[in-house]
Amino acid sequence: MRLQPDEDQRALRDGVRELLARRFGPRELREAVERPGHLDRGLWRELGAAGFFALCLPESEGGVGLGLPEAVLAFEEAGRALLPGPLVATHLAAGRVPGAAEGHAVVTGPLGGLVEWLGEADVVRGDTAGAVPLRSVDPLTPLHRLPAAGAPDLVAVLLTAAEQLGSAGRTCELAVQHARTREQFGRPVGAFQAVQHLCADMLVRTRTARAAVHAAAVTAGPADVHAARLLADEAAVRGARDCLQVHGGMGFTWESEVHLHLKRAWIRTRRAGPATESEELMAAALLEKED
Structure with missing residues (x-):
């Protein structure tokens, strides 16, 4: 990417947008709001199958073998769709936590003194000792607060x-x-x-x-x-x-x-x-x- 996405990167962006429009459109967004704290595991596995979490993982390790620019384009689409779940933590865990890259495992961890989706996570990376439930302003992001915040990745x-x-x-x-x-x-x-x-x-x-x-x-x-x-x-x-x-x-x-x-x-x-x-x-x- 030279500040502007090339043809392949635009195709990746469009593919992610199409997937999310099909699987997490306005109706699914409303259903998610009405079921706070519930994560759609089927959608999570579909994201894994599409390579969303493994974009930066080398092909030799079962990943897509792309780079940070491509991941940024994919996460931009996730933000546009208000896609819920610990997306960043699971992406960072790909190749390190079994099942994370494929969407079989939901991974969370501390980010800025907060832990998102702690109750739904299969794997928790990092120290979450002392985490207490926090009333979240966003019904699509259940939160726990930590007593101290570490340096962000x-x-x-x-x-x-x-x-x-x-x-x-x-x-x-x-x-x-x-x-x-x-x-x-x-x-x-x-x-x-x-x-x-x-x-x-x-x-x-x-x-x-x-x-x-x-x-x-x-x-x-x-x-x-x-x-x-x-x-x-x-x-x-x-x-x-x-x-x-x-x-x-x-x-x-x-x-x-x-x-x-x-x-x-x-x-x-x-x-x-x-x-x-x-x-x-x-x-x-x-x-x-x-x-």
């Missing part, structure tokens, strides 16, 4: 940023769709300048974050990854908030997916630890270049 930070990017892109689409079809005072709400500005800002933040995330997937440098994380977090959280503004009160209803994107985005911002840690790492990298 750099790949986990980047894949989470990719999920945030997918969510930002989706909320931008939803805002534009609603602005075109919803009428107020005899005109589409998108005809009003305030709504146009909201949609334009969402698009700019999303495209800026996409450039940063895709660049970080190529370089894998710590400063690049944390810069991508900050931009993707902003695009996802502010994008979901602006999308709610475009939708008005109906965006807060359970029938709408908009509020789910906001709640998931809030949780993802915790996976890499406090934002100040990413900001300090970037500042240190910039000062080092000046010296």
